[in-house]
Amino acid sequence: MIIVQKKPAFSLIEIIIALGIFSLFVTGIASSASLTYIAERQGGEKTVAQAYAQEGIEATRSIGKRGWSEITIGNHGLSKNNNYWEFSGENEILGEYQRQIVISDVYRDANNNIVASNGTLDLHTKKVVVSISWPVSGSQDHTYSLDTYLTNWSSHDWQQTDWSGGDGQANWSITNRFLQKDEAVDITTIGEAKLNLAGANPSPYALLMHLDGQRFKDNGKLTNSSFEQYSGLPPSIDWNGWDEWNWGAQYINTAGQSGPTAAEVYFEWPGMSNLGQVNVPVTPKSTYQFSFYVKGTVSFLYLSMWDQDYRYLQNNGSMNWGYNLISVPISDSWTQYTISFTTSAASNFITFYLSGVAIGVNKYYAVDNFALADEIVYDSSSYNNDGFRQPLGSVPSYTTGNFSQALSFDGSSGSSNGDYVRIPGNDSLNIIGNITLEAWVYPTALGSGVDRPIITKWQWNDGDNRSYRLYINSSRKLVFAISQDGASGNNHEYSVTSDNAISTSNWAHVIGTYDGAAMRVYINGESKGIADYSGSIFNSGNSVPVLIGSIDNNLRDNNRFKGKIDEVSIESIALDDTAAHEHYINSPLTPESVILWISPVPVGIFMTDKKVAGMNIVDNNLYIALLEKKRVETFDMTSDPINPTSYGTFLTTNHSEDVAELGKYIYVITDIASNGVEIYQYNQIPSDAQYIGSLSLADEPRGAFVYNNYLYITLENHTVVVYNLSPNPNAPTYEGSFNTAEEPNDIVIQDNYAYVALDSTDQAIQTFNIGANPINPPAVSIISAIEAPVGITTREGYLMTVTGGAARKVLVFNIETDPANPTALGDMDIIDNGRDIALRGSYLYIGLAGSTKGIQVFDMTFMLAGGSGESNYQVYGTLESSVFDTGADSGYNFISWTENLPAAGDDVKMQIKTASTIEDLNAASWSGPFGPGSFYESGNETIILPTLGYNGKRYTKYLIHLYGSGDTTPVLQDFKLNYTP
Numbered sequence: 001m002i003i004v005q006k007k008p009a010f011s012l013i014e015i016i017i018a019l020g021i022f023s024l025f026v027t028g029i030a031s032s033a034s035l036t037y038i039a040e041r042q043g044g045e046k047t048v049a050q051a052y053a054q055e056g057i058e059a060t061r062s063i064g065k066r067g068w069s070e071i072t073i074g075n076h077g078l079s080k081n082n083n084y085w086e087f088s089g090e091n092e093i094l095g096e097y098q099r100q101i102v103i104s105d106v107y108r109d110a111n112n113n114i115v116a117s118n119g120t121l122d123l124h125t126k127k128v129v130v131s132i133s134w135p136v137s138g139s140q141d142h143t144y145s146l147d148t149y150l151t152n153w154s155s156h157d158w159q160q161t162d163w164s165g166g167d168g169q170a171n172w173s174i175t176n177r178f179l180q181k182d183e184a185v186d187i188t189t190i191g192e193a194k195l196n197l198a199g200a201n202p203s204p205y206a207l208l209m210h211l212d213g214q215r216f217k218d219n220g221k222l223t224n225s226s227f228e229q230y231s232g233l234p235p236s237i238d239w240n241g242w243d244e245w246n247w248g249a250q251y252i253n254t255a256g257q258s259g260p261t262a263a264e265v266y267f268e269w270p271g272m273s274n275l276g277q278v279n280v281p282v283t284p285k286s287t288y289q290f291s292f293y294v295k296g297t298v299s300f301l302y303l304s305m306w307d308q309d310y311r312y313l314q315n316n317g318s319m320n321w322g323y324n325l326i327s328v329p330i331s332d333s334w335t336q337y338t339i340s341f342t343t344s345a346a347s348n349f350i351t352f353y354l355s356g357v358a359i360g361v362n363k364y365y366a367v368d369n370f371a372l373a374d375e376i377v378y379d380s381s382s383y384n385n386d387g388f389r390q391p392l393g394s395v396p397s398y399t400t401g402n403f404s405q406a407l408s409f410d411g412s413s414g415s416s417n418g419d420y421v422r423i424p425g426n427d428s429l430n431i432i433g434n435i436t437l438e439a440w441v442y443p444t445a446l447g448s449g450v451d452r453p454i455i456t457k458w459q460w461n462d463g464d465n466r467s468y469r470l471y472i473n474s475s476r477k478l479v480f481a482i483s484q485d486g487a488s489g490n491n492h493e494y495s496v497t498s499d500n501a502i503s504t505s506n507w508a509h510v511i512g513t514y515d516g517a518a519m520r521v522y523i524n525g526e527s528k529g530i531a532d533y534s535g536s537i538f539n540s541g542n543s544v545p546v547l548i549g550s551i552d553n554n555l556r557d558n559n560r561f562k563g564k565i566d567e568v569s570i571e572s573i574a575l576d577d578t579a580a581h582e583h584y585i586n587s588p589l590t591p592e593s594v595i596l597w598i599s600p601v602p603v604g605i606f607m608t609d610k611k612v613a614g615m616n617i618v619d620n621n622l623y624i625a626l627l628e629k630k631r632v633e634t635f636d637m638t639s640d641p642i643n644p645t646s647y648g649t650f651l652t653t654n655h656s657e658d659v660a661e662l663g664k665y666i667y668v669i670t671d672i673a674s675n676g677v678e679i680y681q682y683n684q685i686p687s688d689a690q691y692i693g694s695l696s697l698a699d700e701p702r703g704a705f706v707y708n709n710y711l712y713i714t715l716e717n718h719t720v721v722v723y724n725l726s727p728n729p730n731a732p733t734y735e736g737s738f739n740t741a742e743e744p745n746d747i748v749i750q751d752n753y754a755y756v757a758l759d760s761t762d763q764a765i766q767t768f769n770i771g772a773n774p775i776n777p778p779a780v781s782i783i784s785a786i787e788a789p790v791g792i793t794t795r796e797g798y799l800m801t802v803t804g805g806a807a808r809k810v811l812v813f814n815i816e817t818d819p820a821n822p823t824a825l826g827d828m829d830i831i832d833n834g835r836d837i838a839l840r841g842s843y844l845y846i847g848l849a850g851s852t853k854g855i856q857v858f859d860m861t862f863m864l865a866g867g868s869g870e871s872n873y874q875v876y877g878t879l880e881s882s883v884f885d886t887g888a889d890s891g892y893n894f895i896s897w898t899e900n901l902p903a904a905g906d907d908v909k910m911q912i913k914t915a916s917t918i919e920d921l922n923a924a925s926w927s928g929p930f931g932p933g934s935f936y937e938s939g940n941e942t943i944i945l946p947t948l949g950y951n952g953k954r955y956t957k958y959l960i961h962l963y964g965s966g967d968t969t970p971v972l973q974d975f976k977l978n979y980t981p
Helices: 012-066 577-585 918-923
Strands: 074-076 078-081 084-087 092-094 097-108 120-137 140-151 156-160 193-195 205-209 215-218 243-247 250-254 262-267 271-281 287-296 300-307 335-342 349-358 363-376 388-390 397-400 405-410 420-423 435-443 452-459 465-472 477-483 493-501 508-514 518-523 526-532 546-548 562-571 601-607 612-618 621-626 631-636 645-651 656-662 665-670 677-681 690-695 701-707 710-715 719-724 733-739 744-750 753-758 765-769 779-783 789-795 798-803 809-814 823-829 834-840 843-848 854-859 876-880 884-900 907-915 953-963 971-980
Touching: 012 084, 012 097, 012 120, 012 140, 012 884, 012 971, 156 884, 193 876, 193 953, 243 250, 262 271, 262 349, 287 300, 287 349, 300 335, 349 363, 363 388, 435 452, 435 465, 452 562, 465 508, 477 508, 477 518, 493 518, 508 577, 518 577, 526 577, 546 562, 612 834, 612 843, 612 854, 621 656, 621 665, 631 656, 656 701, 665 701, 710 744, 719 744, 753 789, 789 834, 798 834, 798 843, 809 834, 884 907, 907 918, 907 971, 918 953, 953 971
Parallel strands: 612 656, 701 744, 744 789
Antiparallel strands: 074 097, 078 084, 092 097, 097 120, 120 140, 156 971, 193 971, 205 562, 215 363, 243 271, 250 262, 262 363, 271 349, 287 335, 287 363, 300 349, 388 420, 397 405, 405 562, 420 546, 435 508, 435 562, 452 465, 452 546, 465 477, 477 493, 493 526, 508 518, 518 526, 601 854, 612 621, 621 631, 631 645, 656 665, 665 677, 677 690, 701 710, 710 719, 719 733, 744 753, 753 765, 765 779, 789 798, 798 809, 809 823, 834 843, 843 854, 876 953, 884 953, 884 971, 907 953
């Protein structure tokens, strides 16, 4: 049987739905395939991006290893140069990919944790972010980033902390040596490079003791000794640190004996007053000198002093039981009262009072400049290595010497006996090279198995700290010994012994000397022994004193000198045979004090607003009275003494002629007699000075100078008028005048003498003794000159004037030898007509008033040899290091150093250079942060920029530049160069 099935038909709607379903099905299959393809493609792109990012990190790391400083902050791309990675542009294109490397600084908090940006910058860490971007479709990009932190942990430091080993080392191997320096640089102190005393090396005398009698030195233990610190108002002034009691008295300030203030006790009616200090520390069994200045009209003035156990100062200088008052002489002018005393064995503190008694009315007494001074053994050298007689209560005594006086030593045996002189350790006594020990001796006991020390820096009771010693051995022979390493014995201690013996009860001149190659001893100027030695002297440091007459802190029972010792010296030079004989026949010795004249070097000219009429420098302020102008220009000398910064000008009523200053009061000398002095005052900047008053004079003024609170003004009518600026500098008080031989142009005062520049050639400079009378001083001399001086100034040992005529000269005179009678030393040329002259530090300033409006500057360090004041340092010096071999082509990362800058004009600057060979290094230019000729100027760690071409070089060296104010010296303590080999 055949069955036939009938198939139903599809409607249109069904067909449409079916087609839709099929379409979706096909689309789904296609989409799924497409998504799978895209995912696979994107996964591959990300893998590539990751690889590019990692490559960026490693490339940056390699750049940092080549030179840390080449990892610079900012956006970078990469490129290769000779197979080395380097940054190039802000990004780079790698086919479809773009790579950008972002370098940023890293900051850390106090716990060294990395923080956002408010911590301390870490120069040795950088954050690196590498971003890779690539297009996907249309305008859409994908980005992949990788970040990390890089450090220069693999770097090394080349550091030098000492230069005392000396010059001549071409290649750096001995850590305290260098290649070369100029004469201005002093490297004798371990761990310091600084400027020398100007004009020459410092005096070779580290110690020079004439032992010619008792001396005293203020120990600074009294508080407010000159009454400069006080509170309150008259009649109830309270002086800081002083104890005051009164009955019927008033406390006020008055002009000091040498300073601005002194203490005055005023009695309107009869009364009493005490003024003193309590619990001033002293040392038992020690000798002191107590002094002060006093004047007044009271009926009686007494001094009382006692220690903590109420032992009172007696009239004979002892401290004993029993109340005592010492009468102090007093008159109506300043006189110094002095008394010496010795503390008891139990004295640790003293208290003193001055007691004034007024019987009549309107009486007073004033006191000033108190001093409590230790008894010392005085050192005449420039290093002030004063000593102390020991032990307390049983010290060596002064007696007749070979020259004036000497010290007599008892030579007692026993560890607690024996007298000697102790000189505290000091850098100047830590001599490690050439040396001379010298003395005159008069032994009264020799031999008997006992050494007799003369001069020793030789201690071993607390470790091996032997340096040098000169002594007479048990065989009566002179011995000079040196320790190479602080120890004694073979290969440690080296010595030379005289051929012949020294006799007792006779004076003998003895010398021990070492010149780096041999040791020698001399007796009475003749060589008596020599021994080869070429090593150094051990530096036993400042904790080990120099002893005269003993050894090893006086602990060696019998090894003490017995007899007299005179004229002791320690010198940082080695005497030869000729010099040793000269020292013998020319005793007693004195430190070199030579006044020299060598023409200075002009170092520049800086411009002023107008031509110069007069000028003055006070501290860091330069004042210039502008010629025929009603204004004064002021300059700041702090940072650049050769080209100072102008503060600007302040206006005056009349034409300015000269300027003087006291504190913040400015005295402008004008070109007319009426209102001949205009007074101004400022708070912060001199150019902001405001007019506060004036003085009228008898004639037209020419010049002015302030000294000891007096204003001296030269007038055309052959006089110098004197005004007192204390106690009211805003209202000077006329004190008097004195006459000059010719019309005076200018005036300067140094120490006790006033020097007046006169408008004459035959009578050019007149000298007055201000010390005898500051108001009406006697004239003591007058000298001629090649041309009339118009301006005048002084410096330790020198008087200088500038002439205003066709000669265009600065004339230089010697006032070191005889300040009352200047003698001509020489002269120097200036570029234009001079009008005034001033000094600051080691610079000389000439005010010009010809066709040039400005100041000519000279470096005058040449003439400061032998200067006795603080202001005698060189102003510039250089030191060049040895060549340093880093061992491979290296990257140079940071430069830094440690410095001490005592004054505003002191500075340290550095330059470096690098090269692939030593020959190329010698030919390379000295460079700083901006290339050749520039300087690194901050001791703080400074990055060495890669753009300067330092990197990739094996050899390097540095150059030190020291700049001084003249008054002080900068000190370089170490230098560090960070590099990556």
